Amino acid sequence: MKKLNSINLIAIIIGLVSIFFGVFNFIIGGEGIDLIFSLFIGTSLTGTGYINLKELQKKEGGRKE
Numbered sequence: 001m002k003k004l005n006s007i008n009l010i011a012i013i014i015g016l017v018s019i020f021f022g023v024f025n026f027i028i029g030g031e032g033i034d035l036i037f038s039l040f041i042g043t044s045l046t047g048t049g050y051i052n053l054k055e056l057q058k059k060e061g062g063r064k065e
Helices: 002-028 032-062
Strands: none
Touching: 002 032
16 A cells, blocks of 8 residues: 555645646746646646545555454
């Protein structure tokens, strides 16, 4: 399960970087499609990684081995 946790953390980090660049692109006045694409990919990766990480933690906490 350690490998899945690190994969989810990597997805969250990449998503946050993408959101940061989307906001930065908005501030400097970049094109709209790049801004929308960057924010969409960032929120999707961050949300998916976060939800999967919480589900894995919930499953690991409920196990009785």
